[in-house]
Structure formats: structure tokens, C-alpha cells
Amino acid sequence: MRVLVTERLAESGIELLRREFEVDVLLGLSPGELVEKIGEYDGLIVRSATKVTAEVIEAAGRLKAIGRAGIGVDNIDIEAATKRGILVANAPESNTVAAAEHTLGLMLAVARRIPAADASLRRGEWNRSAFKGVEVAEKTLGLVGLGHVGSIVARGALGMGMRVLAYDPYVSEERMRSMNVERAASLEEVLEEADFVSLHVPRTPQTTGMVDEEALARMKPTAYLINVARGGIVDETALYNALKQGEIAGAALDVFAEEPTTESPLFTLPNVVVTPHLGASTAEAQDRAGVTAAEQVAAALRGEVPVHAINAPVPAGEGAEFVSQFAGLCETLGRLLYQLTDRPGSHLRIEYRGEIGAYDTRLLDVSVQKGLLTRMVHEPLNYVNTPILAKERGLKVETSKTSESSDYTNLVVARIESNGGESVVSGTLTGPRMQPRLVEALGHTLDIVPERHMLFIRNRDVPGMIGKVGTILGEHGINIGNMAVGRGEPGSRAAMAVTVDEPVPQEVIENLLKIPGFEDARAVTLY
Ligand SMILES: NC(=O)C1=CN([C@@H]2O[C@H](COP(=O)(O)OP(=O)(O)OC[C@H]3O[C@@H](n4cnc5c(N)ncnc54)[C@H](O)[C@@H]3O)[C@@H](O)[C@H]2O)C=CC1
Numbered sequence: 001m002r003v004l005v006t007e008r009l010a011e012s013g014i015e016l017l018r019r020e021f022e023v024d025v026l027l028g029l030s031p032g033e034l035v036e037k038i039g040e041y042d043g044l045i046v047r048s049a050t051k052v053t054a055e056v057i058e059a060a061g062r063l064k065a066i067g068r069a070g071i072g073v074d075n076i077d078i079e080a081a082t083k084r085g086i087l088v089a090n091a092p093e094s095n096t097v098a099a100a101e102h103t104l105g106l107m108l109a110v111a112r113r114i115p116a117a118d119a120s121l122r123r124g125e126w127n128r129s130a131f132k133g134v135e136v137a138e139k140t141l142g143l144v145g146l147g148h149v150g151s152i153v154a155r156g157a158l159g160m161g162m163r164v165l166a167y168d169p170y171v172s173e174e175r176m177r178s179m180n181v182e183r184a185a186s187l188e189e190v191l192e193e194a195d196f197v198s199l200h201v202p203r204t205p206q207t208t209g210m211v212d213e214e215a216l217a218r219m220k221p222t223a224y225l226i227n228v229a230r231g232g233i234v235d236e237t238a239l240y241n242a243l244k245q246g247e248i249a250g251a252a253l254d255v256f257a258e259e260p261t262t263e264s265p266l267f268t269l270p271n272v273v274v275t276p277h278l279g280a281s282t283a284e285a286q287d288r289a290g291v292t293a294a295e296q297v298a299a300a301l302r303g304e305v306p307v308h309a310i311n312a313p314v315p316a317g318e319g320a321e322f323v324s325q326f327a328g329l330c331e332t333l334g335r336l337l338y339q340l341t342d343r344p345g346s347h348l349r350i351e352y353r354g355e356i357g358a359y360d361t362r363l364l365d366v367s368v369q370k371g372l373l374t375r376m377v378h379e380p381l382n383y384v385n386t387p388i389l390a391k392e393r394g395l396k397v398e399t400s401k402t403s404e405s406s407d408y409t410n411l412v413v414a415r416i417e418s419n420g421g422e423s424v425v426s427g428t429l430t431g432p433r434m435q436p437r438l439v440e441a442l443g444h445t446l447d448i449v450p451e452r453h454m455l456f457i458r459n460r461d462v463p464g465m466i467g468k469v470g471t472i473l474g475e476h477g478i479n480i481g482n483m484a485v486g487r488g489e490p491g492s493r494a495a496m497a498v499t500v501d502e503p504v505p506q507e508v509i510e511n512l513l514k515i516p517g518f519e520d521a522r523a524v525t526l527y
């Protein structure tokens with residue numbers, strides 16, 4: 001498989017990829033060149049400069065994974081990627097310290113006018129009176145967004161004796177209190193109270209243009225704006241006017257609406273400090289981002305769900321590893337359910353019982369759907385496109401969880417309507433190796449380790465039935481691996497699950513069904 005890297009990536013990341021894949025590093029491709037080349041690659045790694053548009057994704061016939069060697073993914077059309085089943089993953093904590101330190105650096109730089117003083121001295125001037133600044137201690141830092149970067153900025157600012165006020169509706173008051181940060185009820189409160197306003201939100205439709213003319217007008221005339229988040233969150237024309245007219249004291253900017261750019265009216269103002277998107281540009285951050293992005297893409301190309309996948313369900317936190325072990329079983333249950341069900345309906349119900357019921361099982365919900373849909377759709381299915389294709393086909397998925405499970409420590413039950421009735425399959429993992437076992441099918445409890453080729457039979461519970469199955473399969477040279485029987489009241493109905501070394505041909509099934517007492521028989525392929 002081939003991986004394309006379009007921006008400067010740490011050598012450690014490239015080396016990691018080269019152990020498994022062919023890697024091309026092509027820097028400075030134009031959008032047209034990227035569209036032309038992308039069709040040759042299975043993986044793509046970018047930073048913030050490459051625009052992975054719908055057009056690029058349309059042309060990416062082989063692409064399976066996009067890795068972002070950094071945090072912000074606003075340069076990637078995730079919706080288009082998801083529709084095509086392309087996994088997108090980033091390196092979320094790789095450069096948070098770098099971005100936070102750059103923020104603090106810019107705050108001091110603009111407060112003390114360091115870049116301008118530096119330039120003046122280099123021009124041969126010793127002008128101490130021209131560069132009187134302000135202190136940050138005892139001032140209020142207003143943070144917009146208190147995620148990874150914002151939290152590190154807060155810590156640094158508190159260390160410098162600042163009061164920190166933050167607006168982030170998704171962070172609780174309790175958490176803010178534990179960080180010694182005051183919680184603002186609104187963006188307006190931060191804008192009006194802060195001496196330094198620093199932005200740490202991602203660029204999304206909600207945050208684009210968040211700091212506009214009206215927002216800037218709320219800031220104190222002595223206040224500074226710092227943006228190490230994303231261009232586009234600030235309306236640059238409104239900012240230029242506010243700075244020019246003294247509505248705010250200054251601004252420090254690392255990011256711009258259009259990048260790269262060397263020309264902006266903002267660059268002509270003396271009370272502005274700018275850097276060319278350097279927030280993540282430290283040796284340490286680049287090493288981490290390069291390696292993490294490479295690991296994410298490598299995992300995705302191996303068919304795994306990488307830990308930082310953005311558009312696939314990743315089990316997180318406690319129990320993540322435990323939950324992941326059930327993915328194969330759940331996919332098998334989905335496949336079996338489809339193959340044992342006549343005209344499956346559109347309402348899939350999944351129950352998790354026992355310890356598994358205590359965890360985030362979204363990965364498993366998708367695994368069951370993936371198994372169920374495999375034979376219904378022509379597109380290759382994966383964890384990214386399965387929920388979308390399931391929805392497009394009108395599949396409704398309902399899940400329930402309970403910590404109680406009578407016979408097994410863990411049990412997954414999948415049900416779907418069929419012909420007015422319901423078809424049910426259940427499975428579990430057992431033993432130190434967490435081996436999968438099917439424990440319910442065709443309305444009976446049974447117990448068998450699933451294999452690639454199986455035969456499921458419904459019969460009357462009368463003597464000699466097992467022997468007849470053995471004889472017919474033997475006559476056709478089909479070797480039986482294992483067999484499990486499930487029965488109701490003696491003499492009523494029974495079911496058999498048989499593992500075989502090769503697929504059972506339809507002709508064999510027809511011969512079996514000619515024998516009185518056999519009511520249904522189906523050859524099933526599970527992997
Ligand atoms: N200049 C640079 O080189 C770098 C820039 N960045 C930018 O910084 C951003 C933040 O990074 P992290 O802190 O790691 O992300 P994060 O996801 O940990 O934090 C973002 C925070 O913003 C909050 N938020 C989202 N929408 C909001 C809204 N409308 N109003 C208020 N709060 C809102 C979220 O609740 C979250 O707590 C990234 O998305 C990226 O764009 C990150 C690294 C380097």
C-alpha cells in the first residue's frame with residue numbers, strides 16, 4: 001500500500017510508515033496536482049496547509065485513511081470522507097503544549113511590544129521611551145474555549161498571577177473550579193471583562209466569525225486579542241478597524257483567514273504582533289504529531305480503528321480494550337442473523353448483558369450492523385461508512401444494556417424482525433483467550449465456536465437425525481468439524497449448528513430436506 005505525505009512531517013513518522021508501506025513525500029502540490037495524484041494512494045498525511053476538499057476525495061479511488069499530523073481538521077472535508085468510507089484521524093494532544101506556549105509568548109510579546117522593540121534596535125535605534133508596555137499580572141485573561149490548549153494557557157497565566165475567566169459551554173463549573181478558572185456565562189462576559197482575550201476553539205460553522213465587529217466593540221479599549229486557534233474565527237476587517245480606531249489596544253495573531261498570506265492590512269499596524277501559523281512548530285510537537293499521525297494511518301490501513309479516529313466509533317476510557325475484543329463476535333452475529341433470517345426487517349435490536357453492558361459499546365453497535373449489511377450492499381463496508389449506509393437503507397438500531405446476565409458473564413443478543421416473527425442470535429466470549437461462542441440461534445440455546453463455513457438445521461427432535469446429517473455430508477465428502485444441538489421439550493423441535501471444512505452446496509441441502517423430520521437447513525459463511 002502507498003501513503004502520500006503532502007507537508008513537512010517529522011522523520012520519525014515517515015520512518016514508521018516506511019516499515020510497512022511505500023511512502024512518497026510530495027511537498028507543495030497545487031490543489032490540481034493533488035487531485036491528479038491522490039488516486040494512486042491508500043493513505044494520506046497532511047498538516048493544516050493541504051485542503052482535502054470533496055473534489056480531492058472524489059478523485060481518491062483507493063484512499064482508506066487520512067491522518068492529520070496536528071489537531072485542527074477544518075482543512076479536511078470529513079463529511080465527504082465519511083461517505084466514501086475514508087477514515088480520518090488526528091493527533092489531538094501532540095502540539096497542545098506548543099500552541100499554549102506560543103499563546104503565552106504572543107501575549108507577552110504584544111503586551112511588551114517585544115517584536116517592534118527588537119526591530120527598532122536592529123535598525124540602530126536605542127529608544128526606550130517608545131516601548132512602554134503593560135503587565136499581565138493581576139489582569140484578567142479571558143479564554144474562549146477551555147479544551148486542551150486553553151487549559152494549558154490557563155495554567156501558565158495563573159502562574160504569572162493573572163485571573164482567568166473562561167467561556168466554554170461544554171466544560172462544567174466544577175471542572176473549571178478545579179483549575180482555578182472562573183466560569184463565564186457567555187462570550188459577551190469574557191469580551192467585556194478581560195484585559196486579554198485568547199481564542200482556543202476549533203473552527204466550525206458555529207465559531208466562524210464569532211469575533212466580529214459587535215464582539216470587538218464589547219472589548220475594553222485597553223484590551224488585547226490573541227488568536228492562536230484559527231483564522232476565520234475573527235473577522236479580519238472588523239479587527240483592522242477596531243485596532244485602527246483604538247477600540248482595542250492590540251492583537252497577536254498566529255492564524256489567518258487565508259493561509260499562506262504575506263499581505264494583510266493588519267500587518268501594517270504597529271499594535272499587532274503576527275507569526276506565520278507557528279503554534280505547533282516545535283521540535284517536540286512535530287515529533288509527536290508525525291509519529292501519532294503515522295500510527296493512526298498505519299492502524300487504519302491494517303483494518304483497525306485507530307485510537308484517534310474522528311469519524312469512526314472508538315471505544316474510549318475504562319473498558320476500551322475489553323470492548324474492542326467483542327468486535328469480531330458482534331460482526332459474526334450480524335452476519336449470522338442476516339443469513340438465518342428470511343426477509344429481515346428494518347428494526348435491529350442489540351442487547352448487551354453482563355460486564356459489557358457497563359461500557360461504551362458504540363463500536364459493537366457498528367460491528368453488528370457491518371455484519372448484517374455485508375451481503376446487502378455492494379460497497380466495501382468499514383467502521384466509517386457502515387452507519388451511513390445502514391441509515392440510507394432505513395435500518396433502525398436500538399440498543400439496551402443490563403448488568404444482569406444469567407448464564408454467561410457477558411452476552412450479546414441481536415434480534416431482527418422476520419416474516420412477522422423475530423430472528424435472534426446470541427454470542428459470548430469465554431476463557432482466558434476470550435474465544436467467541438454462539439449460544440443461541442434458530443430459537444434454541446446451543447454452544448459452538450463459530451467457524452467460517454457452517455450449516456444450521458431445524459429438525460424434529462426424534463432419534464437418528466444427527467446420524468443422517470453425518471451420513472449426507474459424508475456422502476458428499478464434506479468433513480464435519482464440530483456440532484452443537486439445541487432442543488426444547490424432548491420430542492418437540494430441535495436445532496443443529498455444524499461447522500464444516502468447506503461450503504455446503506445447495507444440492508446437499510436439498511437432499512437433506514427430502515428426509516422427513518428436517519424442516520430447514522441453511523449453509524452459512526461467517527468470515
Ligand atoms: N496555531 C496552531 O498552530 C494551533 C492551533 N490549534 C487550534 O486550537 C484549537 C483548539 O485546540 P484544543 O484545545 O486541542 O481543542 P479541544 O477540542 O481540546 O478544545 C476546544 C474547546 O473549545 C470548546 N468549544 C467548542 N465550540 C465552542 C464555542 N462555540 N464556544 C465556546 N467554546 C467552544 C470545546 O468545548 C472545547 O473545550 C484547535 O481546534 C486548532 O484549531 C491547535 C494547535 C496548534
Ligand SMILES: O=C(O)C(=O)COP(=O)(O)O
Pocket residue numbers: 047048049069070071072073095277279280281
Ligand atoms: O494542529 C493544529 O491545529 C495546527 O494548527 C497546527 O498546524 P500545522 O500542523 O503546524 O500546520
